Amino acid sequence: MAVPLRIEQVLTFGVEEEFVLADASSRITVPRAPEVLEKMTRQLGPRAQQEFYATQVEINSKPHLSAAKLRTDLAEARRIAADAAADASCLLVASGTAVLTPGSLAVMDEPRYHRMATRFASLVASSDSELSGCHVHVGTVDPGEALAVSAGLRPWLPVVQALAANSPFSAGRDRGCASWRGMDYRRWPTVGPAPALDEAGYEAAVAGLVASGTILDRKMLLWYARPSDRWPTLEVRVTDVNADLDVTMLVAVLVRALATTVLAEVRAGVKPEQIADAQLVDAHDQAARHGMDAFAANPAGERVPMTTRLAELTDRALPGLRAAGDVDLAYRLMDAVYAHRTGAERQRAWFAARSSLADVVDNLARTAVTP
Structure with missing residues (x-):
């Protein structure tokens, strides 16, 4: 009989969310981040952050053990950011790319961002939309354990x-x-699945990427999961930002539970299951193209519906969900997402009903501050 997995540590988790600022009249993104950030910082302090473009802002939650406290934290930070945006005649919009843009994008006036814009001038010149993500941090883990968990994810x-x-x-x-x-x-360079590396291999890989000029510095490593250079966490950075806080919370709860489960297995000497690199890259491509309507390979090499993989992920994460007391929450959030459809489906449905991308922007802004 298999010995039940023993969870000795439930990981804390926190979330970073990136948003675009759209003019309240035109709904086109506008470079008013300095003004908005000044107001956000009065209440959020360092949890209000700038982004690469002056049309974007970021909010960071505190680390939490409780999912309920994380949700309250994010809802409050979103409200503060939306109010600051409104004072600057802007809407705070939560979409992975900006729905309406002016064509050329202004880089935030910050020395590192200017260096990036110079080094990757052709990429910046050919970009016609901001990219806004949602990053989940799980911890506390040292860099070696963070890399082992990354391999398991x-x-x-x-x-x-x-x-x-x-x-x-x-x-x-x-x-x-x-x-x-x-x-x-x-x-952008290095965007993609993180290779399975130990700590020495990771440091050698990052040093090589910086030395070769592939990336500007360590902070520019854009793998889908990486040890944070600032915090004792693993940062998972694969998802679009979502207007619906239920989606954000479901992602955070599942990632935390899966990471908690994998960490317990690592500490017990259990090797994580793997998937061939080519199949993994294809699965990410399918996810981007088709969302939950995609088919993707499992570790056995079988192509199955993404909905099947989600059910398998939930089963895989059950030890971590139970340890955190999040089983009922995870299934409730999943039911809500299935009932209301993914963010991409909602955007298209709203456009089909209104025939107006400006109305899509308005709906994204309203939803982002809905409790």
């Missing part, structure tokens, strides 16, 4: 990406996919 991150697909429109066009952010983001 690899087969499951395409499912998480599909669940949170929320960028069918970009720069005034339907891009014919569920997550244009997921498609377009891959033009």
